[in-house]
Amino acid sequence: MVPLQEGRDLMPRTLEGQITMEKTPSYFVTKEAPARISSMSKGTKLIVVVRDPVTRAISDYTQTLSKKPDIPTFESLTFKNRTTGLIDTSWSAIQIGIYAKHLENWLLYFPIGQILFVSGERLISDPAGELGRVQDFLGLKRIITDKHFYFNKTKGFPCLKKAEGSSKPHCLGKTKGRTHPDIDQEVVQRLRDFYRPFNMKFYQMTGQDFGWD
Numbered sequence: 001m002v003p004l005q006e007g008r009d010l011m012p013r014t015l016e017g018q019i020t021m022e023k024t025p026s027y028f029v030t031k032e033a034p035a036r037i038s039s040m041s042k043g044t045k046l047i048v049v050v051r052d053p054v055t056r057a058i059s060d061y062t063q064t065l066s067k068k069p070d071i072p073t074f075e076s077l078t079f080k081n082r083t084t085g086l087i088d089t090s091w092s093a094i095q096i097g098i099y100a101k102h103l104e105n106w107l108l109y110f111p112i113g114q115i116l117f118v119s120g121e122r123l124i125s126d127p128a129g130e131l132g133r134v135q136d137f138l139g140l141k142r143i144i145t146d147k148h149f150y151f152n153k154t155k156g157f158p159c160l161k162k163a164e165g166s167s168k169p170h171c172l173g174k175t176k177g178r179t180h181p182d183i184d185q186e187v188v189q190r191l192r193d194f195y196r197p198f199n200m201k202f203y204q205m206t207g208q209d210f211g212w213d
């Protein structure tokens, strides 16, 4: 994360009728981020894309594995002690998915109405619907609709019919939508049990049921 003044200097000036956006996934889990952003601009609207924390952890691991193929297995990193089933909550892949805990930190500085939670699952199954919510939240006209997307069977994900400034279709790159390794189902179940209470708390805090169970 860049220091506040530097971060502000890097941001372009926002004129009347413009919206300045900044995307840094790690902000949601960075302890100092809410205070820093709030002191820069209290009215900032925040958008967080969340997905099932178990799939998120496996996705995170898959990304690391692609860069460092020699890391231990997902199963061995998950536990502090496999025999007792004690989960290693200090492993970032696990820690990041405890959304309720991170959200508590943001609610010290921002009202819940200023944060939009986008479902990662619906972003795939109904991209236009989810982007409709984003446009409404930002006070924009619903310009992006169903017409802008098609389902790419090879990629297995929705893609844009036409990329901005181009007449060609555009999918996200090779690093998005990687095949995940098969994980021991017992470990997956243990993680489901671990996250359940945090997920319930998160649904309660956001007033949204993300259907992760």
Ligand SMILES: Nc1ncnc2c1ncn2[C@@H]1O[C@H](COP(=O)(O)OS(=O)(=O)O)[C@@H](OP(=O)(O)O)[C@H]1O
Pocket: 025, 058, 059, 060, 062, 120, 123, 124, 157, 158, 159, 171, 172, 175, 176, 177, 178
């Ligand atoms: N349209 C489309 N195409 C490809 N991928 C899609 C799409 N929509 C959502 N996703 C999901 O986005 C996941 C990658 O996002 P990340 O959060 O890792 O992105 S980022 O690196 O933090 O910017 C990526 O996770 P993985 O499947 O684990 O790669 C996808 O599940």
